[in-house]
Amino acid sequence: xxxxxxxxxxxxxQEGEDFTTYCNSSTTLSNIQxxxxxxxxxxxxxxxxxxxxxxxxxxxxxxxxxxxxxxxxLHITATQTTDVGTYFCAGFGGAGSYxxxxxxxxxxxxxx
Amino acid sequence: ETGVTQSPTHLIKTRGQQVTLRCSSxxxxxxxxxxxQALGQGPQFIFQYYREEENGxxxxxxxxxxxxxxxxxxxxxxxxxxxxxxxxxLCASSRPGGGNYGYTFGSGTRLTVV
Numbered sequence: 339x340x341x342x343x344x345x346x347x348x349x350x351x352q353e354g355e356d357f358t359t360y361c362n363s364s365t366t367l368s369n370i371q372x373x374x375x376x377x378x379x380x381x382x383x384x385x386x387x388x389x390x391x392x393x394x395x396x397x398x399x400x401x402x403x404x405x406x407x408x409x410x411x412l413h414i415t416a417t418q419t420t421d422v423g424t425y426f427c428a429g430f431g432g433a434g435s436y437x438x439x440x441x442x443x444x445x446x447x448x449x450x
Numbered sequence: 451e452t453g454v455t456q457s458p459t460h461l462i463k464t465r466g467q468q469v470t471l472r473c474s475s476x477x478x479x480x481x482x483x484x485x486x487q488a489l490g491q492g493p494q495f496i497f498q499y500y501r502e503e504e505n506g507x508x509x510x511x512x513x514x515x516x517x518x519x520x521x522x523x524x525x526x527x528x529x530x531x532x533x534x535x536x537x538x539x540l541c542a543s544s545r546p547g548g549g550n551y552g553y554t555f556g557s558g559t560r561l562t563v564v
Contacts, residue, residue, distance in 0.1 A: 339509070342492075371552060380540060381493065383552030426492050436506030438483070438553070440492030 340365045342429055344441035352449050357414040359444035361427035368430045370403055370410045371438070376423040384412075417448050452477055454556035456541050462562045463531050471526045471559045473541030482524040483553065484516060485540040493540055499524055528561075536563045 341364040351357050361370065369388040373381035385394055387403035387410060394401045400413045410427055424443040430436075455474045463469050475482050481500045485493035495508035499518035513529040522543070528535055538560050542553035 373555075380555040380557050381542075381553075383554065386552055428492075436483075436498045437495045437508055439495065440485075442490075442492045 340429070340437075340439050342427060342439050342441040344427060344444050346444055347442065348445045348447070350447045350449060351417050353419060354416050357417050357421070357446055359412050359425050359427075359446075361410045361412075361429075361441055363408045363429050363439075366407050368407075370407075370427055370429045372401060372410075372412055373426045373428060373440075374423050375426065375443070379423075381426060414446075417446070419448050419450055422446060422448050454479075454541055454543050454554050456539075456556035456559050458559060459557065460560045460562075462564060465531055465533060465563055467531050468527065468529045469531060469561065471528075471539050471541075471561070473524045473526070473543075473556060475522045475524070475541075475543035476554045478545060479543035479554065480522050480546055481544045482518055482522065483542045483544070484524070484526045485542065485555075486510075487538040487540055487558070489537075496526070531563045533563050536561060 343362045345360050369386055371386045372384040374384055375381045385401050390407050391405045392403040398415045402411045424445045426440050426443040428438045428440040454476050457472045483498040484496040487493045496510050496514055497504050498506040502518045515527045518524045538558045540558045541556045544553050545551045
């Protein structure tokens with residue numbers, strides 16, 4: 339079945355440093371979504387990417403979808419302590435697929 | 451608008467017992483999905499309900515079953531509980547069109563099987 343892999347598993351950064359997490363799928367995705375889960379919380383939807391090569395920005399967050407629609411990345415510029423949490427990518431398979439497959443996530447710690 | 455609400459928040463059950471978890475979807479959302487999240491892992495898709503019918507299922511055994519009601523709320527039932535069923539169970543609802551607009555997750559039910 340479809341697998342979604344994320345690296346790194348953990349990332350510790352000094353406040354103000356940049357952070358990037360990478361997501362790779364074993365199959366072509368119809369779209370990819372990103373979620374953030376704060377410690378003790380639940381996943382919160384951040385964004386969806388649909389088009390090949392798409393780039394979207396939300397303030398300090400930049401999301402990219404690969405040309406082959408099999409990989410994606412999330413980049414945070416100048417991290418803040420409020421960025422702490424686990425970032426998950428999740429993808430739907432082919433047309434008609436209702437199963438959203440999550441990666442294992444990247445846990446971000448920000449040292450003040 | 452109200453979000454997704456789940457009950458109970460925490461539950462302790464004995465191996466072999468049965469459990470029912472409940473979820474009220476966000477206003478305007480007609481699709482409900484259930485996920486199991488083990489500690490340190492990403493959520494795993496259990497199944498999805500739309501118009502009171504299951505329309506997608508992940509790699510979970512038949513002892514995991516569900517219902518969706520006319521008001522779009524949902525239940526997850528797990529029979530013959532096993533120790534490995536201990537996890538956070540998340541309900542997520544979405545707008546018509548499925549998850550193309552992102553899922554809204556509830557705070558989850560933390561199930562412990564002893």
